[in-house]
Amino acid sequence: MLNQITTSDNFGIELRDVTAQHPVATVHAPPAIQGLSLVIRPGEHVAIIGPSGSGKTSCLLVIAAALKVKSGNVSLNNQSVWKLSARKLQKLRGNLFYTPQTPPLPPRQRVITALLAAKLPRQSFLSSLMSLIYPRDIKEASEALGKFDLADKLWQRVDRLSGGERQRVGLARALLAPAKIWLIDEPLSALDPTRALQAIESLVAHAKDQAITLITSLHQVDVATSQFPRVIGLRDGRLVFDLPSGEVSKELLADLYRQHEHELDQNKPVLLDSPPEPAPVKIIHCR
Amino acid sequence: MGRLFWSAAFVVLLVLALVATEFKPWILLDPENLKVSSRFLADFFPPETKPDFLLLVAKEAWRTIAIATAGTFLALLLAIPMTLISTRVLSISSLSGRMHHLPFAVRQVVRWVLIIIRSIPELIWALVFVRVVGLGPAAGVLAIGLTYAGMLGKVYTEILESSDQHVASNLMRNGSGRLQAFFYGVLPQNSTELTSYTVYRWECAIRASAVLGFVGAGGLGQQLDNSMRMFNGGEVATILIVFMLLVGLADLLSAWLRKVMQ
Numbered sequence: 001m002l003n004q005i006t007t008s009d010n011f012g013i014e015l016r017d018v019t020a021q022h023p024v025a026t027v028h029a030p031p032a033i034q035g036l037s038l039v040i041r042p043g044e045h046v047a048i049i050g051p052s053g054s055g056k057t058s059c060l061l062v063i064a065a066a067l068k069v070k071s072g073n074v075s076l077n078n079q080s081v082w083k084l085s086a087r088k089l090q091k092l093r094g095n096l097f098y099t100p101q102t103p104p105l106p107p108r109q110r111v112i113t114a115l116l117a118a119k120l121p122r123q124s125f126l127s128s129l130m131s132l133i134y135p136r137d138i139k140e141a142s143e144a145l146g147k148f149d150l151a152d153k154l155w156q157r158v159d160r161l162s163g164g165e166r167q168r169v170g171l172a173r174a175l176l177a178p179a180k181i182w183l184i185d186e187p188l189s190a191l192d193p194t195r196a197l198q199a200i201e202s203l204v205a206h207a208k209d210q211a212i213t214l215i216t217s218l219h220q221v222d223v224a225t226s227q228f229p230r231v232i233g234l235r236d237g238r239l240v241f242d243l244p245s246g247e248v249s250k251e252l253l254a255d256l257y258r259q260h261e262h263e264l265d266q267n268k269p270v271l272l273d274s275p276p277e278p279a280p281v282k283i284i285h286c287r
Numbered sequence: 288m289g290r291l292f293w294s295a296a297f298v299v300l301l302v303l304a305l306v307a308t309e310f311k312p313w314i315l316l317d318p319e320n321l322k323v324s325s326r327f328l329a330d331f332f333p334p335e336t337k338p339d340f341l342l343l344v345a346k347e348a349w350r351t352i353a354i355a356t357a358g359t360f361l362a363l364l365l366a367i368p369m370t371l372i373s374t375r376v377l378s379i380s381s382l383s384g385r386m387h388h389l390p391f392a393v394r395q396v397v398r399w400v401l402i403i404i405r406s407i408p409e410l411i412w413a414l415v416f417v418r419v420v421g422l423g424p425a426a427g428v429l430a431i432g433l434t435y436a437g438m439l440g441k442v443y444t445e446i447l448e449s450s451d452q453h454v455a456s457n458l459m460r461n462g463s464g465r466l467q468a469f470f471y472g473v474l475p476q477n478s479t480e481l482t483s484y485t486v487y488r489w490e491c492a493i494r495a496s497a498v499l500g501f502v503g504a505g506g507l508g509q510q511l512d513n514s515m516r517m518f519n520g521g522e523v524a525t526i527l528i529v530f531m532l533l534v535g536l537a538d539l540l541s542a543w544l545r546k547v548m549q
Contacts, residue, residue: 104454
């Protein structure tokens with residue numbers, strides 16, 4: 001059953017005229033995504049940009065089969081996602097790796113356990129229990145952390161990490177996930193520009209190596225255009241442009257961020273490669 | 288205006304409640320009653336310390352701990368699966384909008400089972416089981432097990448649902464199973480709260496076993512009943528002191544466990 005999904009080639013993504021609403025939104029709120037159509041081929045690397053509230057996260061959630069669409073069709077691997085049975089959908093989700101902006105790491109857990117949690121979809125329940133007692137794949141986890149300069153934190157507890165370290169642990173999880181598609185929401189929000197560049201390069205390199213489709217939403221326009229061959233601009237839940245990054249002009253960006261210029265300006269110092277400015281630190285709440 | 292009205296209404300209700308419960312604390316100070324109660328309390332001193340009585344109390348205290356522990360364990364056996372079934376946190380269908388009808392119905396049924404078994408006081412269960420399995424600790428264990436399963440199940444579910452759910456939902460969104468999400472996402476965040484509530488329930492079980500002893504379910508309670516009937520204040524005092532020690536012990540255990548798990 002598992003093989004049926006994994007061996008049958010690609011994992012292309014197709015959104016046709018999708019409208020979706022965030023589950024916590026009020027009934028009368030405008031949909032987070034409106035009439036969105038997209039085709040993303042397997043192995044493509046795509047960055048989604050746009051001002052806050054433009055629907056970047058919702059777009060990722062729709063592709064992650066996490067947000068049910070109100071209308072339109074989402075298909076992954078040539079299967080219409082919302083027509084699958086619950087069991088098949090859950091199996092399909094094992095091929096996706098969605099990670100939210102605030103990494104889902106339990107505060108009292110060790111980093112190693114939080115990392116290995118990414119491998120759960122392909123593990124039997126028993127072996128995942130055993131791994132809680134004595135972690136398997138320690139080497140793999142440590143290598144993944146090393147790519148983000150955190151190898152020494154492997155046995156630390158999550159709540160001893162800083163916000164930026166936590167975010168990088170969240171990204172290192174992706175390297176361990178048995179996924180064909182990565183959906184990464186704002187991977188750089190708590191990182192300073194140097195770390196951000198290193199993190200995104202590690203992700204891109206691994207994705208290329210494993211032929212993983214990489215889709216991220218980004219606030220850093222310069223990172224989007226320099227690291228990703230394809231850039232999608234969203235505004236008010238609608239597609240504004242979907243272009244090779246070389247064709248994303250200043251005018252297009254200015255238009256995309258109209259009335260949100262400060263979000264675009266924030267990235268200017270990095271664009272010009274001037275001395276790094278500390279990125280706005282996101283407070284990660286933990287209980 | 289509304290606040291004034293509700294405050295007045297509350298006072299009226301309180302007065303009515305006091306009348307209904309024949310609450311007249313001044314009777315305690317009535318000279319005749321004072322004499323009786325002071326005689327009863329004076330009896331408590333000195334507590335009984337005869338070695339053979341102490342040995343008996345120690346044996347019964349051990350039995351009480353055994354009843355409480357076995358009862359709590361039985362309650363856990365019932366409560367854990369019911370919690371896992373009834374908690375919304377581990378619902379896969381509610382990951383993307385509303386929960387499906389069948390899982391929703393199953394959760395409701397389990398919730399009602401929990402309500403039913405905990406709404407019957409352990410004393411009533413004990414009276415039932417004393418008739419079924421006869422006088423002795425087994426009836427106490429069964430009574431505590433059933434009632435406490437209902438309480439533990441309810442509170443566990445509430446603890447899980449009031450916790451941060453985004454770790455578990457993220458794991459399930461990425462294709463993990465429910466139980467995997469429980470062990471990797473839910474338990475690490477809630478283990479201390481769950482443990483300290485369980486130890487608190489164990490403490491309650493120790494106290495409950497005192498009451499159950501009165502209906503013949505064994506342990507310290509039965510001994511307490513005997514001593515009370517004999518109007519032996521010294522023995523009663525010793526047994527009460529042992530109860531206090533047991534409850535204090537439970538408190539220490541809970542604090543220690545929480546510290547270890549931090």
